[in-house]
Amino acid sequence: MKKRPEDCVHCGKCIASCPSYRYFLQESYSPRGRNLILTKDLNSQALDFCLFCENCKSLCPQGLNFPEFYLQKIFQDKGYSLPTLSDSLNLLHLHPEGKRLYKKFDPSSFENYREGDFYIYLSCGLKHLYPEALFVFLEKVKSLRIKPQIPLNQDCCGIIYLSIRSKEALKKLALNKLNLFKEDKPVVTFCATCYWLFKRIYPLLFEEEADFKALSERTYFILDFLTNFLNLEPFFEEDSEILYHLPCHLKNNLTFDERSLNKILKNLSFTCCGSAKVTLWLRGFQKGYSKFWKKELIGKKVLATACTGCYLNFGFQVRRPPEIKHWIEFLK
Numbered sequence: 091m092k093k094r095p096e097d098c099v100h101c102g103k104c105i106a107s108c109p110s111y112r113y114f115l116q117e118s119y120s121p122r123g124r125n126l127i128l129t130k131d132l133n134s135q136a137l138d139f140c141l142f143c144e145n146c147k148s149l150c151p152q153g154l155n156f157p158e159f160y161l162q163k164i165f166q167d168k169g170y171s172l173p174t175l176s177d178s179l180n181l182l183h184l185h186p187e188g189k190r191l192y193k194k195f196d197p198s199s200f201e202n203y204r205e206g207d208f209y210i211y212l213s214c215g216l217k218h219l220y221p222e223a224l225f226v227f228l229e230k231v232k233s234l235r236i237k238p239q240i241p242l243n244q245d246c247c248g249i250i251y252l253s254i255r256s257k258e259a260l261k262k263l264a265l266n267k268l269n270l271f272k273e274d275k276p277v278v279t280f281c282a283t284c285y286w287l288f289k290r291i292y293p294l295l296f297e298e299e300a301d302f303k304a305l306s307e308r309t310y311f312i313l314d315f316l317t318n319f320l321n322l323e324p325f326f327e328e329d330s331e332i333l334y335h336l337p338c339h340l341k342n343n344l345t346f347d348e349r350s351l352n353k354i355l356k357n358l359s360f361t362c363c364g365s366a367k368v369t370l371w372l373r374g375f376q377k378g379y380s381k382f383w384k385k386e387l388i389g390k391k392v393l394a395t396a397c398t399g400c401y402l403n404f405g406f407q408v409r410r411p412p413e414i415k416h417w418i419e420f421l422k
Contacts, residue, residue, distance in 0.1 A: 095154070098122055104145075123136065176243075179214040209278065212241075213284045223415075230421060243270075277305065278312055282311065282400070288306060313417070333412070363383065390411070396416060401414055
């Protein structure tokens with residue numbers, strides 16, 4: 091039977107896991123409070139402060155997932171009609187700190203990767219924030235009898251349009267993924283939020299398109315791909331001055347369980363970055379939320395994450411040191 095917000099028994103086990111409740115300390119900002127708001131069909135700004143982290147699902151005895159309920163409700167129609175940006179990180183030039191984070195990307199570097207055994211999703215973050223992670227990975231697989239394929243003209247996963255409720259724009263970008271990755275081969279992504287959209291959101295919001303479910307099933311996060319597909323045991327640099335950050339979108343049965351990650355990545359932080367939602371950036375939420383994670387950076391030279399949104403939140407609000415890097419840059 092399909093789960094509904096009405097199935098919430100208001101036990102409160104979800105509350106401690108919710109980043110926005112931790113920040114506001116108000117019941118309406120908790121998952122059970124939001125479930126009640128949806129059930130009563132009320133309007134509240136507390137709904138928009140759901141970070142889509144899905145932490146509540148992992149603790150709910152009913153297995154309820156408030157972000158799914160919320161997204162299905164707000165995307166019942168096409169939402170705002172907006173032009174799409176193929177590369178959302180070009181907007182960084184509008185932010186005073188953005189130009190410092192942005193890296194130029196030369197697509198001609200991948201002319202030799204037109205055909206291959208598996209796809210690499212060239213996300214905005216992989217192109218413009220942490221391209222070094224891609225080159226480390228390509229060097230790692232060079233000795234294996236397997237070759238990656240990197241299609242040209244890849245575009246944004248659509249998280250910006252999910253945030254601002256433009257189903258039409260989101261679907262346009264999602265459909266392009268079906269065209270880019272149409273052969274029955276694994277698709278590998280380096281970004282936790284992109285991975286979440288491929289795995290969870292495209293099939294949820296566009297369930298009339300059967301191909302999205304198939305795409306979801308053959309999409310891998312980079313670490314899962316190394317272990318489950320290539321049968322490699324990844325080792326990462328161990329240094330007390332490197333703090334590895336676990337993005338929320340790699341939790342909740344989408345990828346490794348936390349115990350496995352603790353074995354692979356030492357010195358692991360589980361604190362939420364404050365979300366990739368554009369609507370919350372405009373309200374200054376991520377800046378205010380940084381008080382929960384900045385204290386972990388004392389004595390650290392590097393903060394390594396695996397998500398474009400996390401990378402941006404940290405990059406905007408941290409003065410070096412620490413340097414912001416991607417996990418894969420420390421792959422041995």
